[in-house]
Amino acid sequence: MATKKTKTKETPIDKRETFVSLGKNFAGSADSVPEKLEVLYQLQLTDTAIDRLVRLRGELPLEVQTLEKELEQIDVKIANINAAIDEQKASIDGNKAAIVEGETTLEKYRAQENQIQNSREYDAINKEIENQDLLIQIAKKRIDESKSSINGLKERLEITAEKRNIIAEDLAAKKADLEATIASTAEEEEVLQAKRKSCAAQIDERTMAAYDRIRESNSNHLAVVGIYQANACGGCMHIIPPQRLVEIRSGKKVVICEYCGRILVNKEQ
Numbered sequence: 001m002a003t004k005k006t007k008t009k010e011t012p013i014d015k016r017e018t019f020v021s022l023g024k025n026f027a028g029s030a031d032s033v034p035e036k037l038e039v040l041y042q043l044q045l046t047d048t049a050i051d052r053l054v055r056l057r058g059e060l061p062l063e064v065q066t067l068e069k070e071l072e073q074i075d076v077k078i079a080n081i082n083a084a085i086d087e088q089k090a091s092i093d094g095n096k097a098a099i100v101e102g103e104t105t106l107e108k109y110r111a112q113e114n115q116i117q118n119s120r121e122y123d124a125i126n127k128e129i130e131n132q133d134l135l136i137q138i139a140k141k142r143i144d145e146s147k148s149s150i151n152g153l154k155e156r157l158e159i160t161a162e163k164r165n166i167i168a169e170d171l172a173a174k175k176a177d178l179e180a181t182i183a184s185t186a187e188e189e190e191v192l193q194a195k196r197k198s199c200a201a202q203i204d205e206r207t208m209a210a211y212d213r214i215r216e217s218n219s220n221h222l223a224v225v226g227i228y229q230a231n232a233c234g235g236c237m238h239i240i241p242p243q244r245l246v247e248i249r250s251g252k253k254v255v256i257c258e259y260c261g262r263i264l265v266n267k268e269q
Contacts, residue, residue: 034251036203037224040211041265043199044224050192051221053185060178067171074164081157088146088153095139095146102136214261225257226267234267236260 109129116122200208214223218235225234227248232239238259240248248255248264255264 040224046196098139224263233257235262
């Protein structure tokens with residue numbers, strides 16, 4: 001009877017993993033330890049070079065993003081002001097129509113005054129005339145209020161539009177500076193990105209995830225470092241014990257800094 005082959009269950013990648021927790025996985029790779037260390041170091045050098053190009057852009061990307069957001073907010077304000085103006089204009093048209101209708105009704109009631117038969121009819125007609133006259137006066141007052149509101153809204157619109165023009169000009173200038181900076185380093189960055197892709201393709205997914213996590217968690221974005229001044233970690237500057245220095249220089253074992261968790265390689269910094 002044939003025996004069933006059991007498939008080894010692969011442990012899911014934990015984004016919190018560090019190089020320390022990946023020690024066994026690293027050592028059990030098909031690639032030799034020295035080769036893998038060299039690839040990781042070259043990846044780090046490439047990423048550091050890319051970081052340098054990004055820093056050349058300075059605060060321009062953030063400034064462009066901020067100005068674009070401000071412009072969007074101002075466009076919303078302008079749209080709201082225009083909508084408010086349209087609303088007031090519609091109110092004026094409605095009140096003008098109410099005045100025309102009220103004056104027509106007034107003429108009808110005044111014509112009926114000549115046909116009044118008694119005081120009761122007279123009082124009723126006069127009451128209707130007073131009501132219509134009051135409604136007309138209210139409509140006229142609302143028209144004046146709407147006109148005054150429109151004038152205030154137009155002043156706000158003019159100020160907001162001027163502000164928008166200033167921001168739009170500033171944004172165009174910042175974008176031009178950013179595009180010029182990117183263009184000046186585009187060729188170099190393209191080469192570096194291709195090199196990064198090549199290095200990343202040689203590293204297993206778990207190690208790559210740990211590398212990216214450590215880079216993101218450190219302000220200097222260093223995950224793989226050399227030896228600083230012959231006996232210190234090139235990432236955190238803590239002194240490395242002599243025995244670990246020997247292991248690093250042999251290149252046959254993965255050595256992790258016990259203070260910062262970075263991989264230490266046999267390179268002088």
